[in-house]
Amino acid sequence: MGEIMYVLVASLAGVAVGGGFTWVVFNNILKNKKEGILAEATQEGETIKEKKILQAKEKFLEMKNQHENEVRERNKKLQQGEDKVKSRERELSQQVEQYKRKEKEIETQRENLNKQLDTTQRKQAELEKSNQKVVALLEETAKMTADDAKKRLMEQLKEDARNAAASQIQGIVDEAKLKANQEAKKIVIQTIQRTAVEHAVENSVSVFNIENDEIKGRIIGREGRNIRALEAATGVEIIVDDTPEAIVLSCFDPVRREIARLSLHQLVTDGRIHPARIEEVVAKVTKNINDEIVEIGKRTTIELGIHGLHSELIRMVGRMKYRSSYGQNLLQHSREVANLCATMASELGLNPKAAKRAGLLHDIGKVPDDESELPHAILGMKLAEKFGEKPDVCNAIGAHHDEIEMTTLLSPIIQVCDAISGARPGARREVVEAYIQRLRDLENMALENNGVSKAFAIQAGRELRVMVEADRVSDDQADALAISLASKIETEMTYPGQVRVTVIREKRAVGIAR
DSSP: OOOHHHHHHHHHHHHHOOSSSSHHHHHHHHHHHHHHHHHHHHHHHHHHHHHHHHHHHHHHHHHHHHHHHHHHHHHHHHHHOOOOOOOHHHHHHHHHHHHHHHHHHHHHHHHHHHHHHHHHHHHHHHHHHHHHHHHHHHHHTTSSHHHHHHHHHHHHHEEEEEHHHHHHHHHHHHHHHHHHHHHHHHHHHHHHOOOOOOOOOOOOOEEEEEEHHHHHHHHHHOOGGHHHHHHHOOOOEEEOSSTTTTEEOOOOOHHHHHHHHHHHHHHHHOOOOSHHHHHHHHHHHHHHHHHHHHHHHHHHHHHHHHOOHHHHHHHHHHHHGGEEETEEEHHHHHHHHHHHHHHHHHHTTTHHHHHHHHHHHGGGGGSSSSSSSHHHHHHHHHHHHTTTOOOOHHHHHHHHSSOOOSSSTTHHHHHHHHHHHHEEEEETOOOHHHHHHHHHHHHHHHHHHEEEEHHHHTTTTTTTEEEEEEOOOOOHHHHHHHHHHHHHHHHHHHOOOEEEEEEEOOOOOOOOOO
């Protein structure tokens, strides 16, 4: 390029100077230069082409070598697999030969056993013939067939076994009864002795003492508005009469009586007695009582060592303090039953914690928030199930008055301890009319039966003595009558403790000498 530029410059210079070069010469120079450039380009292209061909050949040789290596590796693996297959075939061939040898040995042993079996069968047949000959000879000598002898021997053995078994069974039963009664009495006596509580008989009325009778007028209020407001707020009948320095609070619900008593105490102490103040004080006392109920329940469970009780059950336990059954405080009764159950369960080798838990909750159905027509045992069982108590505890609660079937040993313990607590002298008080009516019902129940001449409920209703006519009732019928009356009393009557039924049948022969 530089040469061309040089020629152009020189040509231009020559023309300018005076025409030393012509245009023809210039064209020839250009043509020669062009051919030189094309030749160089062609030669350079050939060089590049040869280089690329050499690179392609090298790449081809490299790929060929790689392919040959892969083929050799694959052939090597195939050869190894083929060697393994041949080795496995040799092993299998050897095992097949071993199995064939063992099969021949087993076939030989089978043939030997068959021969021995044939020999044994022949000997057994010979022994059977000999046995038949001996049996025939014995039958001829004893003049009795083998079947008859076998039957007579079996009958004799059965009779001897029956007599021996009856004698032994009677002895075992008598001994078991004696030991059971002794152990039961021992356990019950020890349990009662180890668990003693005080008995507080509650009434359906409370007496609120005042300093002077002037306070009565303030409690009544103008035209009786204060006493009406107090009765409406508490649900308690307030009796203001001529009794000196005393006001009587009457209500079957001890909680409401206690709320009324504490409200009156605060009102009299404060001195401000009017309907608005009465409603305020009653609401405050009610809240305090509810808090105290929860606290009583917690304290009771802690003292008894019962843990994990649902909060609602704890509240119901606290409510027991303000409930009574036949005049017996329900919380005190439940605590006593819990301790009795724990002691008795320990004596019998059962779980004392579960027994104590069931004993505390056995009367939980007597303190529900809502009234129910269900028996308190069934209701208590349903409440215990609702609040996550275990099945044995629930069954013990529901079965302690025989409303459901007992399924665990814990249930009879709760029933017995409940009866023990209620049967303590002074533990319960009944209304005189109800007590007399129960005695009459016992006697009338006995007199309804045929052959009964007289019936007496004695020992405060703990024994029913029945006189039957000897010519109309036999000894067996007297036994059946005692059992029937006891079952009827259990199902139809409610009573503390137990009732003994004694049927007396006396045969008298009278002769007159004239």
